[in-house]
Amino acid sequence: MSQGKSGFELRTDILSMAMGLLENNRDQATHSFYSIPEEDRKGESAPVIAISTDEVITTAKELYAFVNEK
Numbered sequence: 001m002s003q004g005k006s007g008f009e010l011r012t013d014i015l016s017m018a019m020g021l022l023e024n025n026r027d028q029a030t031h032s033f034y035s036i037p038e039e040d041r042k043g044e045s046a047p048v049i050a051i052s053t054d055e056v057i058t059t060a061k062e063l064y065a066f067v068n069e070k
Helices: 007-035 053-068
Strands: none
Touching: 007 053
């Protein structure tokens, strides 16, 4: 019989998911920028999207709320 994950392990997994989601969103924004022809970007620089701890926690809370829906 398998044991379920502890609350700590679940929170760690959800934080990892949140970080991965935010990193993927950042990568998509960067790829989207570079998919525009260079002549159409005319001096624009690539987006620099920093991921803050607060954003990770907020996203993790949203994921956790979804998991807890009944």
